[in-house]
Amino acid sequence: MVIYLDNAATxxxxxxxxxxxxxxxxxxxxxxxxxxxxxxxxxxxIVQEARQKIAALLGCTEESIxxxxxxxxxxxxxxxxxxxxxxxxxxxxxxxxxxxxPLRRLSKxxxxxxxxxxxxxxxxxxxxxxxxxxxxxxxxxxxTAASNVLGTVQPVAEIAELAQKSKVLLLVDAxxxxxxxxxxxxxIDLLACGGHKGLLGPTGTGFLYxxxxxxxxxxxxxxxxxxxxxxxxxxxMPYHLEAGTPNVLGLAGLAxxxxxxxxxxxSDIAKHELRLTELLLEGLAKLPKVKVYGNxxxxxxxxxxxxxxxxxxxxxxxxxxxxxxxxxxxxxxCAPLVHQQLGTTxxxxxxxxxxxxxxxxxxxxxxxxxxxxxxx
Ligand SMILES: Cc1ncc(COP(=O)(O)O)c(C=O)c1O
Numbered sequence: 405m406v407i408y409l410d411n412a413a414t415x416x417x418x419x420x421x422x423x424x425x426x427x428x429x430x431x432x433x434x435x436x437x438x439x440x441x442x443x444x445x446x447x448x449x450i451v452q453e454a455r456q457k458i459a460a461l462l463g464c465t466e467e468s469i470x471x472x473x474x475x476x477x478x479x480x481x482x483x484x485x486x487x488x489x490x491x492x493x494x495x496x497x498x499x500x501x502x503x504x505x506p507l508r509r510l511s512k513x514x515x516x517x518x519x520x521x522x523x524x525x526x527x528x529x530x531x532x533x534x535x536x537x538x539x540x541x542x543x544x545x546x547x548t549a550a551s552n553v554l555g556t557v558q559p560v561a562e563i564a565e566l567a568q569k570s571k572v573l574l575l576v577d578a579x580x581x582x583x584x585x586x587x588x589x590x591x592i593d594l595l596a597c598g599g600h601k602g603l604l605g606p607t608g609t610g611f612l613y614x615x616x617x618x619x620x621x622x623x624x625x626x627x628x629x630x631x632x633x634x635x636x637x638x639x640x641m642p643y644h645l646e647a648g649t650p651n652v653l654g655l656a657g658l659a660x661x662x663x664x665x666x667x668x669x670x671s672d673i674a675k676h677e678l679r680l681t682e683l684l685l686e687g688l689a690k691l692p693k694v695k696v697y698g699n700x701x702x703x704x705x706x707x708x709x710x711x712x713x714x715x716x717x718x719x720x721x722x723x724x725x726x727x728x729x730x731x732x733x734x735x736x737x738c739a740p741l742v743h744q745q746l747g748t749t750x751x752x753x754x755x756x757x758x759x760x761x762x763x764x765x766x767x768x769x770x771x772x773x774x775x776x777x778x779x780x
Contacts, residue, residue, distance in 0.1 A: 554698030564591025
């Protein structure tokens with residue numbers, strides 16, 4: 405049996421109800437909104453239910469939830485839907501490539517100007533540093549709610565206050581936060597998330613929250629199953645941004661996953677995962693050849709990055725996989741600027757990330773394996 409400690413990539417295993425919900429959807433549902441037969445109606449209900457559950461989890465209206473195929477999809481939709489020629493954007497060195505790449509392309513094409521704010525020694529960005537970069541042309545602040553490398557939870561509420569005060573839109577990448585971190589939507593205009601990490605749903609699911617007052621150009625255009633005579637994409641939200649057949653099977657699984665999450669409770673899962681993280685950090689402190697990055701017990705999620713002296717991160721990940729059946733991730737984690745600032749671009753970092761189904765035994769097995777590797 406593999407010990408899975410790569411939940412920041414995608415959560416595994418999924419709650420058992422997820423597989424049953426997908427199996428059921430396979431049997432009773434087809435494509436929603438297009439046809440009126442029962443199989444199509446069932447699909448429409450599945451999509452509606454997933455949207456309702458996401459909206460209830462976030463505390464917003466259903467019209468604000470645009471269903472997407474993942475967090476990358478949602479971030480592209482937000483960034484490309486909101487920015488226009490001459491806009492200025494402030495983002496941070498903690499961001500994932502799904503924020504950095506679309507922004508850098510627009511910047512390279514001369515469409516926008518981009519400022520990138522660095523993080524402090526503990527792995528946090530600050531509202532005051534972001535404020536220093538705002539200009540009259542700043543349209544958007546794009547910030548991650550939690551670093552996918554360092555596990556640090558960012559001061560989103562303070563940044564939201566700054567954005568509101570400065571009349572700048574705020575886009576939050578919640579890929580690593582939702583499911584364990586409680587986020588208030590106050591002051592947030594756009595929030596992107598996948599359904600397959602902390603929300604425990606299947607891959608290929610996600611959403612973009614769009615505040616009622618925020619207007620986005622549609623990034624993907626096509627069939628919505630409604631208003632077919634209209635030459636252009638319907639204006640009505642969320643369909644304005646939702647063209648094409650949705651991932652009905654995935655959304656069925658996501659709705660079941662959210663039920664599990666709410667039953668077990670977000671705070672119970674967070675408490676469990678953070679206890680494992682604390683045990684790991686305590687154990688790692690006793691291994692002289694292991695260095696932990698962004699180490700802090702508070703304001704964090706259950707993601708820890710480390711290096712082992714004398715090894716590249718990929719070597720450590722491969723040894724853990726092959727000799728100890730422990731799955732972690734080595735490398736750069738699609739967050740190149742984090743490594744640039746930490747000076748870890750060459751070696752990469754070994755990332756360990758816990759999920760709701762990990763146990764204390766998993767932490768002990770990892771610590772024993774790292775001790776053995778570091779003694780070789
Ligand atoms: C912080 C962050 N943002 C965005 C993404 C992209 O998410 P998805 O795989 O759902 O497209 C990830 C995935 O690893 C992430 O960690």
